[in-house]
Amino acid sequence: MFPASVASLLCPVCREGLGPGGGSGRTLVCPAGHSFDAARQGYFNFLVGKGTVFEADAADMVAARFEFLSAGHYRPLADAVAGLAAPALAAPQTASAGAGAGATVLDAGTGTGHYLRALLDRTAPGGGAQAGTPVAAIGLDISKFALRRAAKLNPEAVNLVSDVWQPLPVADGAVDVVMVVFAPRNAAEFARVLRPGGRLVVVTPRPGHLAEVAGQTGMLGIEPAKDERLAASLEGHFSPLSSLDLDLDLALAPADVGRLALMGPAGHHLDRAALDSLVNALPPATGVSARFRITVFEPRS
Template identity: 45%
Template sequence: MCRQRLDADGRRLVCPAGHSADAARQGYVTLTAGARPHPGDTAAMVAARERFLAAGHYEPVARALALLAAELVPAAAFAVDVGGGTGYHLAHVLDALPGATGVCVDTSAPALRRAARAHPRAAALGADAWRALPVADGCADLVTTVFAPRGEAEVARVLRPGGAWVVLTPLPAHLEQVRAALGMVAVEERKRERLAADLAGFDPAAERELSLVRPLDRAALRDLVLMGPSAHHIDAAGLEQRLADLPEVVDVTVAVRLTAVTRPG
């Protein structure tokens, strides 16, 4: 799309140049032209994430994100959740900001179907987070990135001066009890250094760390593996054998860092 203003025309969004995008029957709109090199999470991955999140395992993480957002931006903010999946975290943020609206940007159609109904003040936009974001320059008070790709140039473009960007990343202890046992993708060793490089053009605002232990049974552990990138690297039979080798319930550490910065004004 050309990044001009989009106005609703029935079930279409239309810009002054005549470009248009139709809303899918499930309520989301795709604003990326051409083939997407990253189709995003599959329907099975999204279903696993829905089950895992519905059980409340990451509820404290979403709550911490929402509380930090509420400290940084006005209650009537416009929020953009980049790589926001099913809209779970954006919904928590909007609950903490009573007058806010937001958009969940993701490339996965199965995720967008759920994000479209995640919150009454949220919309779902289909776009590749590795490319240009389908929102106007300087329109966002808040951008959130939760376990998702970071495109710092695009975030700087869409944030208003003084707007906040909150990035949520795993700490080394995150899922440490089961990561190797279940063949999950490891936490990058130099993740903090790479994050600092990505955020170098922004002003520091806040940093929080959250660590807790969740008792996860085998069903929850299965969903934990299948809802993320590890699902692409392990076969079903192998996963079942790995799960059988674990106790019925495992106490698993959830450990994340929330890093907030603002766009220089």
């Protein structure tokens, strides 16, 4: 099982602590008897009660994201996120009662798990400045299709199908770092689960992101004043510490342009036949500018 990660979990039904149950090592049980069995692919489904109003990523969207990220196009972004998150894991604060010792990271909206993988590799022995840091990892996403990929990529993490807009199944003050890469942000819950001195690391697109292909492929544009809305959504719970802008100039094959369009929020609504037709007409390589901002926040006292 995942004893370090499980020590931070709460039952999504009664909010009691969870622990391994049964002899298989694939069941989580709380003192009230609520039980959760791991799916064959290794993740746990913690969705309970009324479902979210948000639509989970479909299988083809997740497959497109997995193939695009596995090709390494956004690897510099993953490395940059890991570089900003790792120092907070190297010197974790004193664990809260019952939450277990050591460093813990929550990847909220983990998707296929690639960004969490980069952080776990960085903190593993031989991984870099924070190498050898024991890290308990929790990957959380609303899409079971994404969690199937994430559980395989990050078997040392506990991977949960869960809704970020519901109370998170994580104990108060149990987490040193919350990572949010192109995912929804529940400021109150992130502040609750972070320990004093913890860090929230958020990735958002900047103006001009994917501008060369966004319009013709039907991708969603960058909303005006996005930074102001990010700050407003976190105000009252977090203060900004630092930010890093990262620009990637990519040369994408036609298939990767199609994956880029399909893997994001627009993938829920794209006309697949029209996208295929457009992709088939593209040149062998298309120049695409990826523009990111990584912002680090700390909880307010």
